[in-house]
Structure formats: structure tokens, C-alpha cells
Amino acid sequence: MALESDLAVALLNGVTWGLIIALIALGLNLIYGLLEIVNLAHGSLYMLGAVIGWFTIGATGSFLAALLIAPLAVGVIGMTVERGILRPIEDDLTITLIATFGLLLILDQLALMTFGPGTRSVAAPIAGTISFAGISYSLYRLVVGGVSIGLMVCLYLFLFRTRYGTWMRGVRQDRDTASALGIPTSKVYIFTFGLGAFLAALAGVLLAPIVSVGHLMGLDVLAVAFMVVIVGGLGSLRGVLVASLIYAVVENVTTIFMTPVEARILTFSLMIAFVLVRPDGIFRGASA
Amino acid sequence: MTRTFDTPLGTLTPKHGGWILLAVIAIIYPFTVGDFLLFLAASILALGLYGASFDLIYGYTGLLSFGHAVFYGIGAYAATFAIQDYGQGLLSGLIVGFLLTAIIAIGIGLIAIRVSSHGFVIVTILIVLIANLASVSMTSITGGTDGISVLLPEFTLPLLGEYSMFDPMFRYFFVLTVVAVSLLVMNRLVNSPIGLVFRMIRDNEQRVRMLGYNVTAYKLIAFSVSGAFAGLAGALSMYVTGFVSASHFDLIVSGDAVVYTLVGGRATLIGAIFGAILIEGASNYVSGLTDAYPLIIGALLLATVIFEPEGLVGVYERIRDRLTEFGILPGSDEEEPPAEPDSDSNAPKEVTTDE
Numbered sequence: 001m002a003l004e005s006d007l008a009v010a011l012l013n014g015v016t017w018g019l020i021i022a023l024i025a026l027g028l029n030l031i032y033g034l035l036e037i038v039n040l041a042h043g044s045l046y047m048l049g050a051v052i053g054w055f056t057i058g059a060t061g062s063f064l065a066a067l068l069i070a071p072l073a074v075g076v077i078g079m080t081v082e083r084g085i086l087r088p089i090e091d092d093l094t095i096t097l098i099a100t101f102g103l104l105l106i107l108d109q110l111a112l113m114t115f116g117p118g119t120r121s122v123a124a125p126i127a128g129t130i131s132f133a134g135i136s137y138s139l140y141r142l143v144v145g146g147v148s149i150g151l152m153v154c155l156y157l158f159l160f161r162t163r164y165g166t167w168m169r170g171v172r173q174d175r176d177t178a179s180a181l182g183i184p185t186s187k188v189y190i191f192t193f194g195l196g197a198f199l200a201a202l203a204g205v206l207l208a209p210i211v212s213v214g215h216l217m218g219l220d221v222l223a224v225a226f227m228v229v230i231v232g233g234l235g236s237l238r239g240v241l242v243a244s245l246i247y248a249v250v251e252n253v254t255t256i257f258m259t260p261v262e263a264r265i266l267t268f269s270l271m272i273a274f275v276l277v278r279p280d281g282i283f284r285g286a287s288a
Numbered sequence: 289m290t291r292t293f294d295t296p297l298g299t300l301t302p303k304h305g306g307w308i309l310l311a312v313i314a315i316i317y318p319f320t321v322g323d324f325l326l327f328l329a330a331s332i333l334a335l336g337l338y339g340a341s342f343d344l345i346y347g348y349t350g351l352l353s354f355g356h357a358v359f360y361g362i363g364a365y366a367a368t369f370a371i372q373d374y375g376q377g378l379l380s381g382l383i384v385g386f387l388l389t390a391i392i393a394i395g396i397g398l399i400a401i402r403v404s405s406h407g408f409v410i411v412t413i414l415i416v417l418i419a420n421l422a423s424v425s426m427t428s429i430t431g432g433t434d435g436i437s438v439l440l441p442e443f444t445l446p447l448l449g450e451y452s453m454f455d456p457m458f459r460y461f462f463v464l465t466v467v468a469v470s471l472l473v474m475n476r477l478v479n480s481p482i483g484l485v486f487r488m489i490r491d492n493e494q495r496v497r498m499l500g501y502n503v504t505a506y507k508l509i510a511f512s513v514s515g516a517f518a519g520l521a522g523a524l525s526m527y528v529t530g531f532v533s534a535s536h537f538d539l540i541v542s543g544d545a546v547v548y549t550l551v552g553g554r555a556t557l558i559g560a561i562f563g564a565i566l567i568e569g570a571s572n573y574v575s576g577l578t579d580a581y582p583l584i585i586g587a588l589l590l591a592t593v594i595f596e597p598e599g600l601v602g603v604y605e606r607i608r609d610r611l612t613e614f615g616i617l618p619g620s621d622e623e624e625p626p627a628e629p630d631s632d633s634n635a636p637k638e639v640t641t642d643e
Contacts, residue, residue, distance in 0.1 A: 038406050040413075088594060094352040095593050097409060098550060101354075101543055102589030105582040113580070219539065223417045226410045234406060261425040268418045272399060275411065279403045 003256070005135045010252040012137055016145035018248030022241045023148050023203045025225040025232070026155065027196035033235040034172045034192045036093060037086060040100040042200055043222025044107035048074050049201025050208045050217060051115050054122055063125035066208075071201040078197025079190050086193070087186075104218070111215035119214035144206050151202070152241070168192060223268075231271050233281025242282055247271065314468075318460045326456040327528070330463040332568045334525035337467045339548030339560030340474060341517035346546070347555035348478050349510040350490030351405075355396065355412030356518045356545045358419045361536030363389045363519025364526040365430065368438050378443045378453070382466065382523050389519025390512050397511035401504055416539050423534035435533025438526060453527055466524055467561075470517055475557055477513065486510050487555075518545070540582065547585050550592050553601025562600050 028042045052073055053066035060066075081103060089095050124140040131137075159165035170178040171188045179185045204217075211217060228247050232239030247267060254263040318326055338360055345353050363385035370376040370384040400411040423430040430436070440453040443462070451458040477483050485506050488496045497503050526532045535541070544567075545560075552563030567588065571581055596602055 032406070038409060085590060085594070093406065094346075094350075094409075095597065097352060097406075098546055099590055099593050101546065102586040102593070105540070105543065105586030105589070109580060109583040109586065113583075219417075223414060227414055230403070230407055230410050230414075234404065259425070261421050265418055265421050265425075268414060268421075272411065272414065272418075275403055275407070276399055279407065 006256050007253065008133075008135045009137060010256055011249060013141070014249030014252035015245065016141045016148075017252060018245035019145050019148035019152075020203050020207055021221070021224055021228060021248055022244035023151060024200050024221060025228045025240045025244055026152065026237060027199035028225050029229050029232075029235060029237060029240050030199075031193055031196040032229070033237075034168060035082075035086075035090065035189055037090065037100065037193075038093070038097045039193075039196070040097060040222065041081075041103040041107060042100075042196070042225060043218030043220070044104050044111075045074050045078060045197045045218075046200040046204040046221050047111060047215065047218030048077070048107060049204025050122075050211075050213045051111050051204075051215070052201070053205035053208050054115075054120055054213050057122060063122075067202070067205050070205050071198045074201030074204075075194040075198035079194035081197075082190050082193035087189070104222075108215055108218060115215055117215070119212035119217075121212055122208040124209035140209060144210070147206060148203075151199070155199075164188075164191075227268060227271050231274055231281055233283050236281060236283050239281050239283045314464055318457055323456045326460045328569070328572055330456075330460045331525060331528045332564050333460075333463045333467045333561070334521050334528055335544070335568060336548065336561030336564035337470055337524065338518055338521035339545050339552065339564050340471060340557045341514050341521060342545035343549045343555065343557055343560050344474055344478065344486075344517065345510050345514035347549060347557075348483065348490060349486040349507060349514075350493075351401075351507060351511065352409050352546075353400075353412045353511065353514070354409055354539070354542045354546070355400070355415045356515070357416050357537050357539065357541035358396070358412075359389045359393055359515040359518035360522035360525075360541060360545075361419065361423070361532075361534075362392055363522030364532040364536050365522075366519065367523035367526055368436055368532050371441060372436075372438060375441075377441055378462075378527065381527075382520060385523030386516050386520045389522075390516035393512040393515025393519075394508065396515070397508045401507045401511065413539065413542075416537060416542050420534065420537040420539070423537050430534050431532075433534050435531055435535070438530050438532065440527060440530055453530070459528060463524055463528060466520070470520060471557055471561075474513075474517060478557070482506070482509065543585070547589055549599075550597075551588055551599050553599030554597075556599075556601045559599055559601040566600065 024042070024046055028039060031037055031039050031042070049070045052070040056066040056069045057063060085099055085103070086096055089099060124138075126140045126143055128139050129136040130139050130142065157165075159169060167178070167183045167188055168191075170181075170183060171185050175185055178188075224247065228240055228243040231247070232241070232243035250270070251263050251267045254266055258266070317329065321329075338356070341359075342353065342356050345351050345356075366388040367381035367385040370381045371378075376384065396412070396415055400408050400415075403411050424432055426432075427434075442450045442452050443458070444450050451462075453459050453462070478486065485496065485501055488501075489503055489506060493503060496506075522536065547567060548560045548563035550563070551566060552559030552561065567585065571584065592599060598605070
């Protein structure tokens with residue numbers, strides 16, 4: 001009986017965690033798919049979201065304010081980075097990768113210097129648990145899962161139902177033709193990077209009450225996000241969602257039987273083994 | 289007219305003057321400084337070798353491996369276990385570090401090279417992270433973040449007696465010898481026909497494939513040789529500090545190799561040594577800055593990729609060309625005969641970088 005309820009909680013944890021990871025990894029994959037930039041600083045943008053959110057809550061006492069301010073601030077940072085640093089060197093893939101690594105070091109160190117070492121906690125804006133079928137589960141986690149689904153639906157509608165989304169997909173398919181047709185490719189690039197940063201930071205604020213906030217939290221998530229992007233297929237949005245859910249459920253369920261570190265080593269090794277079998281990801285790197 | 293000198297290592301021409309000067313400086317240096325600077329120099333040389341091993345895979349073959357910390361750490365741990373648990377000497381410790389890392393690099397390479405070029409980077413990053421998690425959690429074997437202090441054995445030189453790694457002078461020359469020999473071997477490799485294929489893969493992989501070369505095999509050779517030298521550098525740096533810990537597997541240690549190579553100059557091997565000297569030397573001197581070490585590294589990386597992608601060696605070559613242009617330095621490369629095929633001294637100028 002105890003095992004069954006543990007299992008149910010682990011499954012629920014896996015699904016909510018997978019949804020939020022998917023939100024971060026989707027931003028990463030959007031940036032990769034459109035700009036062909038492997039953004040190693042993505043985890044740091046997520047971390048910045050959580051840290052700026054923590055400061056905002058401290059200053060205003062409102063979680064909602066953090067949810068609005070932090071992602072916007074990080075989005076602007078992302079746009080600035082794209083325009084100022086990555087644009088001049090965007091032709092060389094490995095060079096942009098190295099640049100984003102430099103950015104990772106700078107952002108993490110700046111966070112350490114302003115936020116200090118160690119971790120802080122953020123109180124969940126929604127307290128309480130919900131009980132059903134003999135198990136009780138944190139209401140906030142359910143809300144986070146729901147919000148993530150909502151955001152992903154919005155992202156889908158934006159990409160496939162709006163003019164700007166069509167532009168983005170057009171630029172991705174053929175940048176030169178898109179440019180010739182009058183699509184402002186340069187603006188689309190800046191916007192995409194900003195959107196990716198925005199999503200990462202939003203995930204950071206949403207996760208702040210669940211995980212401990214600190215300057216090192218980006219590295220953990222970076223690894224996971226990259227793992228699911230590789231397993232899901234570089235450039236494949238559908239694959240990322242599926243891979244995130246599988247990853248998170250497997251890791252959370254195995255945590256019942258072993259320590260969290262062992263569970264992570266196991267899931268990472270499983271995913272690398274998967275990459276050996278299917279190097280192009282679940283859906284063979286299919287687009288969209 | 290250029291005068292040439294025949295030596296056992298090949299034919300020396302005036303353009304090797306810089307190398308002879310460097311060698312003389314490296315030999316005179318220990319007699320002019322104190323123990324701490326000697327320690328610093330030995331540790332920087334080991335890190336420089338680590339950077340050069342990364343340059344072999346990135347600068348010459350075009351594969352951006354962010355996994356070099358794994359090899360660095362495995363080399364250090366392998367030498368530690370060989371010495372402490374199996375009573376091996378200093379040289380066999382190095383050999384064990386080199387060979388074991390080579391084998392593991394082949395295994396990792398078989399996975400990483402299968403994935404697309406960006407996937408390669410990410411897989412190598414993930415392997416570092418797995419190694420880091422594993423080494424932090426398996427404290428009984430690795431000592432975790434507290435690490436292991438290694439009791440290094442004495443080293444017996446024929447006719448010269450016994451030496452200890454705690455003797456700064458011996459330590460410096462031991463490291464210098466290993467690094468110099470490694471650089472010569474790596475330089476020989478990158479200027480061999482195999483090395484030419486490496487560079488062809490970097491410049492146009494598709495064409496090399498169409499010419500009938502087994503690109504995967506060549507990548508695997510480059511990856512494992514590079515990994516093996518990173519392991520050697522890890523073992524060597526363990527000799528310098530007498531200490532190894534799970535932090536050898538940090539992602540930032542992987543980043544260090546990238547930084548040394550980029551700041552020094554890609555596809556030059558020696559550039560990584562200069563990069564290590566500049567970065568590690570500067571961060572040791574400016575004590576106020578060491579607190580913000582990652583900040584400086586990050587800023588240096590950004591500045592390098594944006595303003596001077598060819599690094600320090602690029603700056604040096606630009607200055608040299610300018611001086612030649614104004615007639616301050618005699619002769620230019622064009623007036624000299626093409627490089628002798630039997631010349632196996634370090635000669636980064638001969639490396640073609642068609643980027």
C-alpha cells in the first residue's frame with residue numbers, strides 16, 4: 001500500500017517535473033531550431049529567472065509580480081545578448097557555443113556575487129494539498145503542471161496560428177527566401193532568443209517554490225534540458241515534450257528505489273544508451 | 289639566403305629561433321625564481337598540456353569536445369590508484385593514466401561521434417556531468433569533494449640518484465620534460481598524413497568522406513589520442529599538487545581547456561600553453577581577481593571569440609607581419625623555401641588555417 005501511494009506520488013511528480021522541463025527545453029530547442037545556436041547559457045537564464053523572482057518577491061511581497069517581472073527582465077537580457085554578442089559571430093556554430101559558455105560563466109558568477117552563495121527558499125503562493133484516491137498531493141505542483149500545459153498550448157497556437165509564428169517557421173525553413181519575401185529576419189532572431197529566455201525564466205520562477213534557489217541551479221537543469229533535446233531530436237518540439245515526460249517519470253519513479261544521485265546517473269546513462277540506438281532522437285529529428 | 293643547422297631533431301632554420309629562445313627560457317627560468325613560482329610554473333605547464341590535448345581535437349579536427357574534464361580526471365585518478373593501491377612508480381603512473389584514458393576515450397568516442405556535430409558537444413557535456421555526479425557520490429572510491437592526498441614515490445634517475453616530487457626543481461623539470469615530449473609527439477602527429485586528414489575533416493568533412501576516407505575512424509583516432517594526452521596532463525597535474533578530487537570532473541575544468549586553446553590560438557598546440565600561462569599566471573598574481581575567476585574567464589572567452597578568434601598566436605603573427613612590413617624584422621615566410629618534409633620541430637606557421 002505504501003509502495004503504491006509512493007508510486008502514485010512519484011508518477012505525479014514525474015509528470016509535473018517533466019512538463020516544466022519541457023518548457024525550458026522547448027525554449028532551448030526553439031533557439032537551436034531557428035538560430036542554430038546551442039545555447040549553453042540557457043540554464044543560467046532559468047537560474048536568473050528564479051533569482052530575480054526571489055528579489056522581486058523580497059521587494060514587493062507578491063509572487064505574481066515576480067512572475068511578471070523576472071521573465072520580462074530575462075527576456076530583455078536574452079534579446080540584448082542575441083543582438084550584442086551572438087549576432088556578430090552567428091555564422092560559426094562552435095564559436096557561438098563557446099560564447100554562450102562564456103556567458104554561462106559570467107551570469108552564474110554575477111548571480112553568485114549579488115545573490116551570495118548557498119540556497120534560499122521561496123514560499124509557494126498556493127499552499128495546501130489535495131487528496132484523492134487515498135493520496136495527498138501538493139496543490140501548487142498541480143497548478144504548475146497545469147500552467148505549463150497552458151503555456152505550451154499558447155506556444156503552439158502562437159507558432160502555428162499567428163502571422164509572427166508563421167514568420168518564425170518560415171525563417172527556419174529558408175532564411176534567404178524569407179528575407180527576400182520581406183520578413184524581418186533579424187527581428188525574428190532577436191525575438192526568438194528573447195522568447196526562449198522568457199520561457200526559461202518563467203520556468204525558473206514557477207519552480208522557485210519547489211526547488212532551492214541558488215546560483216548553481218542552472219547547471220542541473222541545463223544538463224537535463226540538453227539531454228531531453230538530444231533524445232527528443234534537435235529541432236523537434238514534439239520529441240522534446242515526449243522525452244521530457246519520459247525522463248522525469250523514469251527519474252522520479254527510480255528515486256523510490258535508490259538515492260536521487262543514483263537515479264540521475266541511471267537515467268542519464270539510459271538516455272545516452274538510447275542516443276546510441278537512435279542518434280537522431282525519438283522522431284528522427286522531425287521538424288516541428 | 290637562409291642558414292640552416294642540422295640537428296638530431298631535424299633541420300633548424302632562422303624561423304625556429306623563437307622555439308630555441310623558448311626552450312632556453314624554459315631551462316633558465318627555474319634558476320631565477322623561488323619555490324612558489326616554480327610550483328606555479330609546473331602546474332601551468334601541466335594545464336597547458338591539457339589545453340594542447342584539447343586543441344588536437346578541436347583546433348585540428350574541428351570537434352568541440354566539452355568532455356575533456358572527464359579524461360583529465362580519469363588520468364589523475366588512474367595514476368593515483370596505480371601509485372597508492374598498486375605501488376607503481378611515477379613513470380608507470382603516467383603510462384597507466386595515459387593508456388586507461390585512451391581506452392575510455394575510445395568508448396566515449398564511439399557514442400559521441402555517432403551523434404550529429406552539435407549532439408557531439410552535448411553528449412560530451414553530459415558525460416562530464418555524469419562523471420561529476422558519480423565521483424561526488426562514490427566517496428569511498430574517489431574521496432568525493434574532499435579528495436585524496438597522494439603519497440608520491442621517489443624517482444630514481446640513473447647515475448643521478450633519487451629525487452622527490454616535493455623538490456620544486458625536480459618537479460619542474462620532470463613536468464617540463466613530459467610536456468615537451470608530449471608536444472613533440474602531438475606536433476609530429478598533426479603534421480603527419482593522419483594529421484592532414486584531421487584538418488581536412490575540420491575544413492570540409494563531406495569532401496573527405498567522398499574522397500573515400502573513413503571519417504569516423506579518423507575522428508575516433510583524434511578523439512582517443514586527444515583524450516589520452518588529457519589523461520596524461522591530469523596525472524601530471526596530480527603529481528604537481530599531490531592531490532586529486534571529484535572537482536577534476538567539473539564542467540568548468542572542461543571549459544578551462546577551451547579557454548586556454550582559444551585565448552592562445554587554435555590549431556597551434558603551443559598556443560594552449562601560452563593561454564594557460566596568461567590565464568593561470570594572471571589569476572595568481574591579481575589576487576583580488578581570483579574571487580571572480582569565472583567572470584574573467586567568461587569575459588576573456590567572449591572578447592576572444594568576438595575580437596581575436598586566432599588568439600594570442602594570431603596577435604603575435606599580426607605584430608610580426610607588421611614589423612616585417614616596415615622592415616624591422618628581416619625576411620618573410622614567402623621568401624623562405626617551403627618547409628622541409630623532414631622538419632619535425634614545432635612550426636605552427638606551416639599549419640594552414642583556411643578559415
